[in-house]
Amino acid sequence: MNRAVVLVVVVILLSALVVSLAGAWLSRGELEQQATKQVETMARLVASELDDKLALRLETLSHVAESFTMDEAVLGARARILIRQQTALQHLFDGLYLIDAEGRVLSEYPEAFQQVGVNVSHRDYFQDASRFLTPVISQPFVSSYQDQPAVMVAAPVFDHRQKFIGIIGGALRLGGETFMQEFANTRIGETGYLGVATRSGVTLAHGRTGAVMVPVRVENPVLTAAMEGFEGTRQTQNGNGDKTIMSVQQMDQVPWFVAAVWPAREAYAPITRMADGFVWTLLAVIAVIAPVALLTFRRLMAPLTTLGQQINERHLGIRTAPVQVAGGREIGQVAEIFNTVMDERDEVLGSLADREAFFRSLTQSAPIGIVQSDVLGRIEFVNPAFECLIGRPGSELQHTHLMSGVYEADQAEVIRGWRQALKNHEVFRGRFRIPSQGERELIWADVMTAVIDTPDKTLGSITVVRDISHQLEVEEALREEQQRAESILGVLQEGVLMVDVEGRIRYANQAACQFLGTGGDCVQQNFFNLVTIRDGDTPLGHQAFLTGANVDSLYATLDNRSGERFDIDLTMLHVRQGRHNERMVFVIRDDSERRREEERLSWEATHDSLTQLLNRRAFSASLVKCLAAVPQQSVSSVLMLIDLDHFKPVNDEGGHLLGDDLLKRLAALFADTVRKADTVARLGGDEFGIILPGCGLERAQTLAEAIRAGVQALRIQQDGRDFGVTASIGLTELSPNDSGPREVMARADEGSYIAKSRGRNAVVVVPVPEDEQPPSA
Missing domain, CATH: 3.30.450.20 (PAS domain)
Incomplete structure (x- = not known):
């Protein structure tokens, strides 16, 4: 009885402890969620506001750059006045610079920077803005003025003919009292802080250390993941080894990210205080409840001693009368149950002989x-x-x-x-x-x-x-037949497998398991969980095969769980369709080689084997599609025909191998000069064609001049001699009234003939005839 009393007291204590621990655990979980959401919200708000500030500066700077449409000489003469007039930019940037096309600083604001005349062509922001001709936000760099860390926002400047004549740049300092540091000085709670860094691993602002232009701490796995594009919230450690909650938000305008950090000690301080309260409360409850429970339980359990003695006497045969014990209702029920069990036992022993006789008669x-x-x-x-x-x-x-x-x-x-x-x-x-x-x-x-x-x-x-002798003989015969069938299926190159109505694989040969990417035995796994089968873009799932008809030679793609993709020829047969033991038999053949051969033949039919460009037939098809889209275009499309000058002497004097090498280099030059969406083709011999959809004639002329200059500059040396060619280029716009590609090709061809007649190495635009011009609005 004493052990039972102790057990009950221990159970009470453990129950109270479990309830307390469960309450603390649930409270901690809720607090962790709230702290995580708070850090995530702060990181998201700061990243969004920082994006907005950078977008405002980039948009304002681009708008000012578009207003500087003047001659390059005028830009140089008025550079100081133009910079001093940009009051709006002066409030948005820590420094303004006007730089010519060669990278030389023409003017600055404030003039105390003393950067006029400095050549910045080696800077990444100048090279990116001049190469791509679009506004850019640079990577952080150390400026030549007092070695201050900064970020440059640059926009290209064009003259009236859209020629690049320079850039206008706005510098944002990273040190001191800047808007970047304003974000970094924001606090989360009392000790939480913010940081801003680039994906390339450079710190732009750090709210705890104030560091700028130092490498990101790659020992922190969250920061390492952030440099690879990670967004989200994780628990980690700061540089001091303290546990923290870190939330990372990637920025949209630039490849930067914002990290919001809140020490876990501060974030979880309320739950620590709550846990201490739980412990003291539990100790108080134990001190009051335990003695009371001990005394009460001992008094209630005292009749069990008497009950135990009577049960032992009845079991030994000393007592024949039923057990009787005064006490609570539960103890009385125990006594009644024991008496009933003893009576039933006597009845069982009395009927045992009858049961044995019945057993023997039954077994006979x-x-x-x-x-x-x-x-x-x-x-x-x-x-x-x-x-x-x-x-x-x-x-x-x-x-x-x-x-x-x-x-x-x-x-x-x-x-x-x-x-x-x-x-x-x-x-x-x-x-x-x-x-x-x-x-x-x-x-x-x-x-x-x-x-x-x-x-x-x-x-x-x-x-x-x-x-079971006969049964085993039949099983052995069936086993031999099954082994023979499995041996035949095992050497087949085709994958053969059988699945039930739930998709579970009942049989599969080795080739089938290789298709499924399981590496070994794939039996008993779910076929439709292992692979995804698509007919074109349409996925075919479990129900599609189960409820559909037999499939005969379906060309499809199969993706397995190992990430492998197969082009397959699929056959599927229903066995016992509609019954509870229905099966589906799949035969999978690798169709990759046939499809690769079809793709190769298709590519060879549309491309020039020497230059890898489109051939004349594919070029004509593209031109027909472009002509059909002309009525819906707001900006005109342009056709460019390029006829090489003096190519025959290169072949005659340098040899055909040299001529082929020159053609391949020219093809690479044409493809690199134009846009990805433009169509470049070799039409035959030394003639090339380019389709510029939605380009506009003015922009097309600029590209043509760049191609002409590039062809002229391309030289190949052989045996101490320089070989090269020039290009006569004809341009014409595509008109809605053009009857077909022949008419457009004729106009562009006329331009190249005119260029040759004028001495070659020129670009000539052939306008659309007046009667073919579309009516003005």
Whole structure:
């Protein structure tokens, strides 16, 4: 009873402790979520505001650059006045610079920087803005004025003919009291801070250390992931080794990211105080409740001692009357249940003899062999079916050991299995050979032995024996047929597998498992979870195959869980369709080689083998599509024909290999000069064509001049001689009234002939005839 009292008290204490711990754990989880959301919100707000400020500066600077449409000489003469007039930019940037096309600073504001005349052509922001001709925000750099860290926002400046004549740049200092530091000085709680860095690993602002232009701490895995594009919130450690909550938000305007950091010690301070309160409250409850529970429980459980004594006397036979105990209702119920159990036990023992007689009469007519043995394994009874099975009468088997009837070669394994079953309190099951004096000297038997137990003792065992010799012969024949079929399927290159209605694989050869990417055996796995099959862009799932008809030679793609993709020829057959044991048989053939051959032939039919550019047939098809889209275009499309000058002497004097090399270099020059969306083709010999959709004639002329200059500058040396060519280029706009590609090609060809007649190495624009011009609005 004392142990029960202690147990109840311990349970009460443990329950209180579990409730307290659960409350603290749930509160901590809620607090962690709130802290995480707060850090995420701060990072998102700061990143958004910083994006807005950079977007405002970039947009304002681009607008000012667009207003500087003047001659390059005028830009140089008025540079100082133009910079001093940009009041709006002066408020947005820490410094303004006007730089000519060669990278020389023409003017600055404030003039105290003394950067006029300095050449900045080596700076990344100048090279990017002059190369791509678009506004840029530079990577952080150390300026030549007092070695201050800064970021440059630059926009290209064009003259009236859209020629690049320079850039206007606005510098943003990273040190000191700048708008970047205003963000960094923002606090999360009392000790949380913000940081801004580039994906290339340079710190722009740090709210804890104030560091600028130092490498990002790559020891922090969250910062390393942020440089690779990660966004989100994780727990990590700062440079001092303190645990922190860090939220990363990538910026849209530039490849930067904002990191909001809140020390976990401060974020979780409320839950620490709450946990201390829980502990003290629990100790107070224990001090009051434990003594009261101990005294009350001892008083309530006292009648159990009397009950235990009466039960023991009834079990030993000293007491014959039912047990009677005064006490609570629960103890009275225990006494009543015990009395009822004892009465039922007496009834069971009284009917045991009747049951045994019934068992023996039942086994006499059973069709399978039944053997009863005592606790030592000696046979006490066998039925006629078992006598017939082994060809011996029951009188000869009486008192012989049960294991003596097992074939000698199988006895060791059977004894091992029997002992294991007894140890685990299980029914022994086995298949082994039994000597017989009947038609067969040895028969294979399926044997099941169970121990006969009563509440008081073990009475022996009952064994059921079934002859399975014929069954095993049939199974062996079926197994040989199955092995033969699997051997045939195993050497096939095609994947063959069978799945049930739930998609579980029932059979698959090795080739099928390779398609599925499982590496080894894929049986019992779900086929439709391992692969994704698509007919074109349409995925074919479990229901599509299950409810659809048979599939014969479907060309599809198969993606497996290893990330491999196969072009396949798929066949699927239903077996026992509509029944509960329906199966689907899939045959998968690798169709990649045939498709690659089709792609190769298609590519060769549309491309020039020497230059890898489109050929004349593919170029004509593209021109037809472009002509069809002309009525819907707001900016005109342009056709450019390029006819090389003096190419025949290169072939005659340098050789055809030199001529081929020159053509390949020119093809690369044309493709690199124009846009990705433009169409470049070799029309034959030394003639090339370029389609510039939605380009506009003015821009097309600029590209043509760049190509002409590039062709003229391209020289190849061989045997101490320089070889090169020039280009006669014809341009014409595509008109909605053009009847077809021949008419447009004729106008552009006319331009190249005119260029040759004027001395070659020129660009000539052939306008659309007046009667073909579209009517003005």
